[in-house]
Amino acid sequence: MQNLKPVDEALADILKRVSPTTSEKINLSDALDRTLAEPVIALTSQPPFNGSAMDGYALKSTDGQSGTKLKNIGIAAAGTPFTRPLQSGECARIYTGGELPKGTDSVIMQEKVTVDGDMITLNDDVQEGQNVRWKGNDFAKDQTIVFPGKCLNPFDLSLIAAAGHPHVHVYQKPRVHLLATGDELVQPGQPLEPGQIYASNGFGLTPLFEQAGATVKDFGVAIDEQDKLETKLREALKDEPEILVTTGGASVGDKDYMLPALKAIGAELDFWRIAVRPGKPLMFGKLGKTLIFGLPGNPVSALVTATVFVQPALRAFLGQNPEAPLITLPLSAELPKNGPRQFYRRARLVKDEGQLSVDPIAQTDSAHLSSMSQCDGFIVQAAFADTQESGSLVQFLPMPWAMRSLA
Ligand SMILES: Nc1nc2c(c(=O)[nH]1)N[C@H]1C(S)=C(S)[C@@H](COP(=O)(O)OP(=O)(O)OC[C@H]3O[C@@H](n4cnc5c(N)ncnc54)[C@H](O)[C@@H]3O)O[C@H]1N2
Numbered sequence: 562m563q564n565l566k567p568v569d570e571a572l573a574d575i576l577k578r579v580s581p582t583t584s585e586k587i588n589l590s591d592a593l594d595r596t597l598a599e600p601v602i603a604l605t606s607q608p609p610f611n612g613s614a615m616d617g618y619a620l621k622s623t624d625g626q627s628g629t630k631l632k633n634i635g636i637a638a639a640g641t642p643f644t645r646p647l648q649s650g651e652c653a654r655i656y657t658g659g660e661l662p663k664g665t666d667s668v669i670m671q672e673k674v675t676v677d678g679d680m681i682t683l684n685d686d687v688q689e690g691q692n693v694r695w696k697g698n699d700f701a702k703d704q705t706i707v708f709p710g711k712c713l714n715p716f717d718l719s720l721i722a723a724a725g726h727p728h729v730h731v732y733q734k735p736r737v738h739l740l741a742t743g744d745e746l747v748q749p750g751q752p753l754e755p756g757q758i759y760a761s762n763g764f765g766l767t768p769l770f771e772q773a774g775a776t777v778k779d780f781g782v783a784i785d786e787q788d789k790l791e792t793k794l795r796e797a798l799k800d801e802p803e804i805l806v807t808t809g810g811a812s813v814g815d816k817d818y819m820l821p822a823l824k825a826i827g828a829e830l831d832f833w834r835i836a837v838r839p840g841k842p843l844m845f846g847k848l849g850k851t852l853i854f855g856l857p858g859n860p861v862s863a864l865v866t867a868t869v870f871v872q873p874a875l876r877a878f879l880g881q882n883p884e885a886p887l888i889t890l891p892l893s894a895e896l897p898k899n900g901p902r903q904f905y906r907r908a909r910l911v912k913d914e915g916q917l918s919v920d921p922i923a924q925t926d927s928a929h930l931s932s933m934s935q936c937d938g939f940i941v942q943a944a945f946a947d948t949q950e951s952g953s954l955v956q957f958l959p960m961p962w963a964m965r966s967l968a
Pocket residue numbers: 741742743745746758759760761762763808809810811812813814817840841842856857858859860862927928
């Protein structure tokens with residue numbers, strides 16, 4: 562058999578052509594799922610003062626023996642500090658989030674005192690620091706609290722707001738332009754004539770890339786004629802997107818014009834036969850600033866190669882770790898032995914009494930989409946791997962929506 566290029570080698574060749582996009586400053590409220598380009602440095606300590614974690618009374622812990630009577634001399638509410646320093650024998654009413662008055666170092670919950678006019682009696686011992694959130698215990702002013710390369714989640718956004726920032730610097734979204742080829746392709750909603758099928762690739766690839774942090778523009782379907790394809794390709798490349806993804810026409814048929822068309826418009830291009838299943842034929846190259854991925858037309862091959870080769874490039878454009886987020890899980894059924902190509906086998910996650918395992922889907926046809934819809938990700942099986950029994954461990958590449966199927 563002709564030499565096939567290993568997946569890791571192809572990926573390394575791709576990644577050495579990528580450097581992160583420039584950064585932009587955006588509102589924090591728009592920053593969900595965007596990737597940080599600059600460190601976030603706290604503008605304040607959190608909490609900014611020693612505060613109370615309970616509704617109760619602030620006191621000196623040296624006065625904190627059960628049975629002690631203290632005089633309540635004022636109120637420290639959240640946002641309205643009590644300014645007079647406290648002496649021994651005194652306490653101040655304090656509410657959750659209130660700043661501890663000077664001279665105090667502890668708070669007793671109101672449930673643990675008896676109140677009689679402006680006097681209280683402690684019904685429990687009080688230790689130094691009890692019910693106190695010390696200044697800076699969460700983070701300190703000037704501390705780096707989130708690092709570049711982090712794709713921001715809702716919890717990050719709360720943290721960044723608490724540190725005083727209304728804006729963040731993130732990497733610009735890489736732009737992906739899509740172009741399909743095939744005379745047989747018809748848009749859903751149109752009637753099918755003999756020999757035609759619906760164009761499905763763009764509908765899956767667009768959100769796949771959007772979920773990875775890109776903006777995607779679909780240029781539709783080009784006719785399988787070289788000059789028409791060249792015109793469409795020029796159109797799709799005009800704004801110099803970071804990535805152009807084509808599907809179809811990648812193989813060896815007489816009507817596979819993609820490679821000659823891309824070369825004719827000036828792309829430097831390699832045609833790879835990769836040791837990957839599905840998705841063996843892949844074109845990769847560059848025109849100007851744009852990386853070009855020529856994915857195979859078969860729907861499963863297109864979605865798998867988009868996951869295995871295009872998504873890592875998108876992560877690298879976003880300053881993220883490009884590596885696939887593989888996890889190790891036990892099989893819930895036998896996995897058949899593999900042939901000469903690294904196999905991305907469709908698989909479901911199974912939850913049994915809270916324990917996760919993966920169930921390989923038998924279907925391996927690279928045009929079979931209902932098995933794709935049923936899968937939560939792919940078991941990554943090495944070339945020539947032997948049969949593996951149920952219970953043995955495998956590498957699993959979860960899709961971003963995989964956890965939803967466990968609900
Ligand atoms: N003699 C050989 N034939 C093939 C080989 C080979 O090595 N020798 N490789 C096979 C493999 S593996 C693949 S993968 C395909 C790749 O073919 P192409 O990239 O040229 O894809 P097309 O021929 O254009 O289409 C294949 C298949 O997919 C359907 N398709 C295409 N685009 C779409 C779309 N946007 N939405 C839905 N379906 C699409 C198309 O109708 C075809 O059925 O080549 C094998 N052949």
